[in-house]
Amino acid sequence: MPVASPERYLAGLNSAQREAVLHTEGPLLVIAGAGSGKTRVLTHRVAHLITAVGVKPNEILAITFTNKAAGEMRERLTTMLGPVARAIWILTFHAACGRMLRSEAERLGYKSNFTIYDSQDQVRLVKQVLDDLDKDPKRFVPRGIHAQISKAKNQLVSPALYRERVASFYDQTVAEVYELYQKRLHASNAVDFDDMLMLTVEVLERFPEARKRWQNAFRYVLVDEYQDTNHAQYRLLQLLGEKHQNVCAVGDPDQSIYAFRGADIRNILEFERDFPDTRTIALEQNYRSTNAILEAANAVISCNSERKEKRLWSELGDGEPVRVVEVEDEHSEARYVAAQIAGLIDEAYAGSEIAVFYRMNAQSRVIEQVLRLQGVGYQVIGGPRFYERAEVKDVIAYLQVLDNPPDAVSLLRIANRPRRGIGDTTLARLVTYAEGRGISLYEALSHPQEAGLGTAAVKAVTGLANLFDSLRSAAQELEVPELIQAVYDRTGMIDAFEAERTIEARGRIENLEAFVDGAREYESSTEVSTLSGFLQEISLFSAQDELTGESNVTLMTIHNAKGLEYRAVFVVGVEEEIFPSSRSIEEQGIEEERRLFYVGLTRAQERLTLTHASSRLLWGRTNSNLPSRFLDELPDRHVERERLRASSWRNYGTPAQTRDIQPRVEHPSLETGDSVRHGTLGEGVIVRIEPGGLVTVRFASDGSERKLMLDYAPLEKIA
């Protein structure tokens, strides 16, 4: 069994890191620059608390934002400490709140097996409520209203408080919707994602016994990515840390990029004010990138005024200069990036060590096209998540109704899926009837006649009620995977997809099968397998762990890239209106945009290339964008700027040119160092040959370097 000894684990740390590990008592703020070994500090600190300070594992609460981060931390601690690591509370904000809330749910009138609604469910519920209140859905867009409600909850604004603060007619409507929305959730024994935080805070604030219980439970609290916390999360930490004051926040204000979803950078900037006698430690030594890359990043971020001064440095040498390349349009940009990637792979970079970042998902398409054409393996991170797929959500909705029958949103979702003749009219009647009688929609299913339904509808609804009866008794006897199978069989979901006979339906069936596999995994990984337990687990799970790509080049938005690193990074579309985005320019969000750019730059270990196009087709329109202002903020040192000649690129990478079999053959007769003669430019020397038939020639006449396409340039070798 691996046991960490202080000598061993302290030896691998620099002095700032060591101090952060050893300063165990009282509030601690660790400003951790990109690549400065933040996770190392967190894990070592926990190990130190347990092995040297003698803290019990279950007295430590380590909070992250993502399941992935929590999983990684647990894994590393298991390596260091062995099985005791299992008892530490290493959880996401939501999972931690979920645990506390389940055991305190009764205080707020919920049952502990409450259902958790994701954002899709939330919007559906808002829609229903708007409908019931007879609001014009054009004036009051469900998504927009939901955003308001979510924002209010993040700020711990209850429906009552919201109503007090109403400042416009629109607000007035939101207040009405918010109130009814919250009542509906409660009636369904359901909470939404935002409630998990807000209600946990409410329990801790309103019930002193609960507050004492959890304050005593956690002697030490650690939070990762503190710069991304919103007000509710901030308040939660205050409450939990109030007694022991052993709150350790780790984060980097320069990497705060989630204001748009409620994160408040002031939480980290004002931590020292909020927790008196805070010790602050800055980690500035970077173990990831060359100095060329860090100097570029430092120069850009220093243009922000809302920050804590910090300067990253590394011992990894200057490295290759950062390259800024101007291309003609998004197609030549894609071809250029593809050619460069091919070159890196020739230089023995693995595909998985290379990434392409963009500001918005829509930019990935062109890049994907060219990479496919070039035969370069790639994976795109982002896009629809497994558990958000419609068919998967359908099964989950069935399971949720079985587990928690009052859950009306789930019941409405699957009442007519697959089609069984229960339309909107029928459902509306049932809903009205249920409300009139003060019963749940589920109970109303057993009284179709009383609800005033026609003969056909009565038959259909009775069929549904019977289906649920049969599934509920199945749920008593079967394990989760078998129960899911029973849902497939008795609802005819799979049959319905099979009848479609389309590729799309095939894919849906595969997803449903994968879902059963997921349930099997759950069953084997837990001691007591229950339906409730399974649902709780998956409702907080979401795929960010698709990042396991083998040898593939990775394509993703910069937001997705946070926390990751690659030997070579390309950032495309570094143009005004794109990056910074037009919205951020209008709304004065440039500082956050600059931080996002900074996050992108600091992902690179060795090579960093930034491209911008002089024109670009976006949303059916061609725009000419200026190079991004961020490019002007780069230093001259270690930065190389070049412009690709349009003509050399026009046809590169198009199907006729594609070398399918041997995509990267070099021109056989030329090597670096060869002398060549160009038809119009005269004599020169080859300084670089890149795959894709690209050569760089330094011309003797003026010493200038030009990038040329071998296939087109009038070049001949001279002796």
Next chain:
DNA sequence: GGTAGCACCAAAAGC
């Protein structure tokens, strides 16, 4: 009650 076709709109995304 189901579906085809059209109009509309457009960032980023964790749980």
Next chain:
DNA sequence: TGGTGCTACC
């Protein structure tokens, strides 16, 4: 340009 959500029609 491409995906989505609603209206009009079968």
